[in-house]
Amino acid sequence: SVVMEVRPTLTLPDYSDIKIKPRDLKVTDQEVKEALDDLRQQKARLVVIPDTKVEKNDYLVADVKLEAAGKLLHEEKNVTLHLPWGKVLSLPVEGLDRLVGQKSGSNHHFKLEISAQHQNKEWAGQPADLSVTLQEIKRFHLPEATEEWAKSLDFDSLAALQDELKKNVTRHQEQIAHQEQEDEIITKILDRVKFDLPEGLVEKELQNSAKHHRMELQTKGLKDEVAEKELARSEKQRQEAARLELRRYFLL
Numbered sequence: 001s002v003v004m005e006v007r008p009t010l011t012l013p014d015y016s017d018i019k020i021k022p023r024d025l026k027v028t029d030q031e032v033k034e035a036l037d038d039l040r041q042q043k044a045r046l047v048v049i050p051d052t053k054v055e056k057n058d059y060l061v062a063d064v065k066l067e068a069a070g071k072l073l074h075e076e077k078n079v080t081l082h083l084p085w086g087k088v089l090s091l092p093v094e095g096l097d098r099l100v101g102q103k104s105g106s107n108h109h110f111k112l113e114i115s116a117q118h119q120n121k122e123w124a125g126q127p128a129d130l131s132v133t134l135q136e137i138k139r140f141h142l143p144e145a146t147e148e149w150a151k152s153l154d155f156d157s158l159a160a161l162q163d164e165l166k167k168n169v170t171r172h173q174e175q176i177a178h179q180e181q182e183d184e185i186i187t188k189i190l191d192r193v194k195f196d197l198p199e200g201l202v203e204k205e206l207q208n209s210a211k212h213h214r215m216e217l218q219t220k221g222l223k224d225e226v227a228e229k230e231l232a233r234s235e236k237q238r239q240e241a242a243r244l245e246l247r248r249y250f251l252l
Helices: 029-042 147-152 158-190 199-219 224-233 235-251
Strands: 045-048 059-068 071-082 107-113 127-141
Touching: 029 158, 071 127, 147 158, 158 235, 199 224, 199 235, 224 235
Parallel strands: none
Antiparallel strands: 045 127, 059 071, 059 127, 107 127
16 A cells, blocks of 8 residues: 655635734934945955965965875865865864964964765865965955945945935835735734644655755864754754744645
8 A cells, every 4th residue: 555645734714803013114324324334345355465464354365285194185276265164175174263363475284084974085084184375365455435436336426325225225124024024924824723744744844954954064164973963952943943834835
């Protein structure tokens, strides 16, 4: 015999009496300033800073060499590093912040354990030595919010640019308010309707959730055992989120 899960049957309750409060939307001067600062960040340029020392948010250009048991695994020039990434060649590196305060031309060595799940089978599971030689130190240069800068962006003046940013912030607030109202209505309807979810579908959703969460943790540079502990800790929360998402899916 074959057992198949079927789509749950549900009857929509009367929801004509559901009421939600309208959102009070108001754009402040501070929000416009933050939008202007965000735009300046978007327009920033990375520039080489000569004769300086590394700061924690700098972007570094370096020559790197990866070795294991005296064997050269990989060598590459002009690799871009960013200390907050905590990685070199996509490998988590502990103590990378030791580069803070160093100058171009200096050479540094790190020891690391390459994950047994690393996609490069030749590297996987090996203790390795990493050599990093700094070549350049780069920082973002933000443009000043001036009349000339606004005109370079095809606005008549800085005030005109700020007016456009205010409109953008208003539209964004309206979109958020609309989504919040929709979520509130759906939640109130779900409180009134009961139905069973196909457990096989719930399990599949949980597996997908765990897979994506694991990838996010690995991207942040967490070791495998730390990532697994975090997955175990968040399992109940992810299960609740998966069930809620499926209930919303079948309701809509």
